[in-house]
Amino acid sequence: MEEKNTKNNTLISLKNLSKSYYKGSKEIKVLNNINLDFEPGKFYLIVGHSGSGKSTLLKIMGLIDKPTNGEIFINNNNVNNLSDRKLAKFRNNEIGFVFQDYFLDKLLTAYENVTVPMIINKEYKKRKIVKKRALELLDFVGLKDRIKHFPKELSGGEEQRVAIARALANDPSIILADEPTGNLDVESEKFIFEKLKEMSKNGKCIIMVSHSKDAINYADKVLEVKDGVIL
Ligand code: ADP
Ligand code: MG
Secondary structure, eight states: OOOGGGOTTOSEEEEEEEEEEEETTEEEEEEEEEEEEEOTTOEEEEEOOTTSSHHHHHHHHTTSSOOSEEEEEETTEEGGGOOHHHHHHHHHHHEEEEETTOOOOTTSOHHHHHHHHHHTOTTTOSHHHHHHHHHHHHHHTTOGGGTTOOGGGSOHHHHHHHHHHHHTTTOOSEEEEESTTTTSOHHHHHHHHHHHHHHHHTTOEEEEEOOOTTGGGTOSEEEEEETTEEO
């Protein structure tokens, strides 16, 4: 009876997942037959050498890239067969991304950046809801007094906090963070790690790639990518 991807507390399930890149006729094998389950309410830390495939794994889980082989289940949905349109919607509603370079829209204020994912989501489209939520989220990351600042008028740590608020906009169940503190000072890093931890305690599944030696203090589980497999 025990079928893994139907277990109640499994949020993401990777089944026999492999990924190769092709450069001309050359195959670069990055991930090799990975089987992994992720639960809600947990903070996962992914470590591994540069080039080991951490970002590749995150991009596949984030439905930005496709595996060469294998399947991904999210909330028991097999997402491999979704059309591009459905995939985009699924991604916008269920997954929040945080990148090393923040990736904010430079032409929008902190507040506007946070509203973007909601504006393209039917559930939150109503102006009043969007406004209320964006302000709450900016407050959550301690930026109540920076809402009208443009990215260039924010510190790196503040930009990343906006990115976290934006990642939370549609209340996704999964947050993927790829070296979110790679460009930040120790103090900003601590703030970001603590926020991510708080989010996991609130039920989100946090999956973070990090090289920081402090990251391990926040993680519930550490996964190492090595030679295409997870240790
Ligand atoms: P990490 O995040 O662990 O540093 P990546 O997942 O970014 O590693 O990359 C894993 C390997 O795949 C690297 O050897 C990289 O050169 C290669 N790679 C990544 N993206 C591509 C691509 N689009 N085309 C070809 N090779 C790629
Ligand atoms: Mg990487």
